[in-house]
């Protein structure tokens with residue numbers, strides 16, 4: 477890593493708590509099980525989407541309902557079409573009604589979008605375009621993707637136990653800029669008449685300024701890309717204002733390698749849209765499965781968007797094989813970061829740990845000696861753990 481400078485996080489106001497979710501995972505304790513009269517009401521827009529999306533959202537919704545009833549919270553859920561499902565229904569991947577329902581809600585929980593059926597659609601008619609429009613429409617620029625190796629799943633990691641054990645990091649990904657949105661973009665022909673496709677990686681200084689909200693290893697490609705050079709310049713400039721927190725810089729190719737060589741070196745990685753997408757998927761395998769990783773996307777104000785980091789997994793869709801834990805943990809992030817309901821969020825996190833402690837595993841995290849279950853049964857076991865007055869400590 478490059479020489480570090482110090483950032484002082486104490487003096488700036490982040491709109492969210494950057495403390496890795498893992499820290500809260502490790503707080504087992506007695507759960508009060510008394511049902512209370514609902515005093516708080518929240519509206520949640522549910523966007524099941526495509527593939528395994530509806531399967532995992534159904535499970536997460538049930539978990540939210542139960543936790544709400546135990547914590548005196550009443551949810552009103554509004555389910556709206558999004559992605560391929562919306563294309564089939566309305567001809568566009570993000571209908572106006574869906575976006576405005578999401579904007580009006582207290583928080584948004586998304587399953588996943590995409591599938592073979594729409595892969596050949598024109599760009600503006602792809603499910604993925606709808607997701608980018610949703611993120612842009614909600615102005616959720618900061619995407620938090622925690623990756624924690626739970627002791628229960630250390631054997632599911634693709635890395636050796638001593639490398640994976642204790643990994644506890646978070647990727648903070650810029651979400652509404654960079655190459656996913658930059659212009660010019662498109663298709664054309666070069667001087668030899670060959671077809672070309674081109675995109676533009678562009679960052680403006682105000683977008684990078686937002687990145688100071690981490691305590692950080694800033695990942696870029698500043699040895700080659702101008703947008704990364706500006707990124708590093710801004711991050712370094714901001715760093716000088718915050719002397720108490722360490723900042724280091726790393727090139728993305730090295731970061732990809734370091735993540736599998738010695739992942740414990742990372743606490744918070746802050747990076748751009750595309751590098752964050754790729755590195756967080758890579759980090760997911762250290763934890764055992766992409767089916768385990770939740771995410772929260774937050775802006776300055778307005779509802780946050782909460783979604784598992786995985787896609788619609790068309791290869792297992794409709795077979796009751798999906799791991800719902802990433803979506804359940806996204807619901808926990810929704811409670812914690814979106815609604816400020818930390819107790820309710822802790823209930824969910826503890827219930828997930830308890831379910832794993834009781835040996836229940838979907839196929840993606842299965843190891844010998846455990847009980848193989850499908851998406852629905854995993855959800856039912858999590859509900860039992862939510863109800864359990866004393867969760868098992870890890």
Ligand SMILES: NC(=O)C1=CN([C@@H]2O[C@H](COP(=O)(O)OP(=O)(O)OC[C@H]3O[C@@H](n4cnc5c(N)ncnc54)[C@H](O)[C@@H]3O)[C@@H](O)[C@H]2O)C=CC1
Pocket residue numbers: 528587588589590591592604607766767768783784785786787788789790791792797798799800802840
């Ligand atoms: N946020 C979103 O909605 C995203 C959507 N996509 C879309 O999803 C579709 C499939 O993309 P892929 O690249 O295959 O990525 P993917 O994440 O859907 O699947 C990759 C692999 O992980 C497995 N997997 C994913 N989630 C799982 C879960 N919860 N439990 C068990 N196994 C799980 C799948 O079965 C597959 O083998 C594409 O249309 C893509 O554009 C991809 C990434 C994110």
Ligand SMILES: CC(C)CC(=O)C(=O)O
Pocket residue numbers: 590604605607608753785
């Ligand atoms: C538009 C999405 C499919 C991009 C993606 O992979 C993600 O952000 O998770």
